[in-house]
Structure formats: C-alpha cells, structure tokens
Amino acid sequence: SQTIHQWPATLVQPVGSPLSLECTVEGTSNPNLYWYRQAAGRGLQLLFYSVGIGQISSEVPQNLSASRPQDRQFILSSKKLLLSDSGFYLCAWSLGQVNTEAFFGQGTRLTVV
C-alpha cells in the first residue's frame, strides 16, 4: 500500500534562517506531488506541484521554492524565512493530475520567531 512521510512534524525557526521540509512517498511510481500551506482560517493553499522529476509548477509567488530530486521525494525550501511563512505545511500525492484523489501527509507545523 502507498504511504506518505513528511518531516519534521514541528519546527521553530528564527526569521532569516533557511528551511528544508521533506516529503517522500512509498508504494507507487511517478506520483504527482503537492505542497500546500494551511494558515489561520483553515484554508488549504496550493504552493507547488510536480508531475515528474525536476518539474515544478508554482501557484503563488512567494519566499519559498520546491524541488523534486527523485521520483518520490519532494522538498520545500527557503533561503531566508519570514514571519509570514509560519503555518501548517502539507505534502500530498496523487496518481494523475486531474480528477483523482489526493492523499495527504501528517503535516509540519512551522513557527517562525
């Protein structure tokens, strides 16, 4: 069966520090991968998605970047964190990009201080 791993679960970082969040998927090949952010107010905002290695689409211009160095690995990064980067970050995967269910990781709670 397929599983998705996301870490760390909780992270407190100072303003201006770098960020690296990692997500891996097991049990499937060539998944579509997604990074979402959930800020106060509960909405899920799509940040990046990837349909293959090295292919990244950005939905919202911001202080973050994403990379997909391997088929089942998706990384969210920042060179210098801002206070506004605080939030709950969720990785998700799906098979196919359109009209298919997405499966979420357990999330990373990022607090920038």
Place this chain on the structure above:
Amino acid sequence: GENVEQHPSTLSVQEGDSAVIKCTYSDSASNYFPWYKQELGKGPQLIIDIRSNVGEKKDQRIAVTLNKTAKHFSLHITETQPEDSAVYFCAASGTTLTFGKGTMLLVSP
C-alpha cells in the same frame, strides 16, 4: 481558475442530529469533487468523493450530492457522533484540486 466557496464556516449540532455542508464551484469543467476530514494537528483524510456522472453517493452515515447545473455539491452526515467533530473541506478538480476554506463541525454529546 477554479473558485470554491464553502458554508458554513462553523456548524454546531447535537449528537444524533444531521449536519449539512454546502459548496459551490465556478469552473464548469471540474468533474471530481472530494470531501476531506481534518482532525486537529493532522493532515486531511479523504472521506467520500463524487464524479460528475453521478448525482448522489452514499457511504454509511455520509452522503454527497452534486448538482452540476447549479454548480454546487453538499456533504450530509446523519446520526452525528462526537468523533465526527473535525474540520471538513470540500474541493473541486480542475487542473489541480481547489479547496474550500473549511467547516468546523462540533458535535456535542
């Protein structure tokens, strides 16, 4: 792009009552509509979904209805239980999934 509106933002019911959450979407090309349940501090979990070739789908106490003409779909939970308390999200699939802002459901014993 797709825009999904979800109402209400908060819903309080007594145990055993029914709960209904409604969503509207803007892109007539969307044809996949999942619902997710998110418990505190966890990632969203898919609970039911519906595709545009179906008007209604039911799974035990949970049902979803879809009206493509009006571009709205709803989640119905019957015989609510305290463990149904969570945030529920609707979504519509265009190129990617677009989510509503969520409904916090509180079920009181």
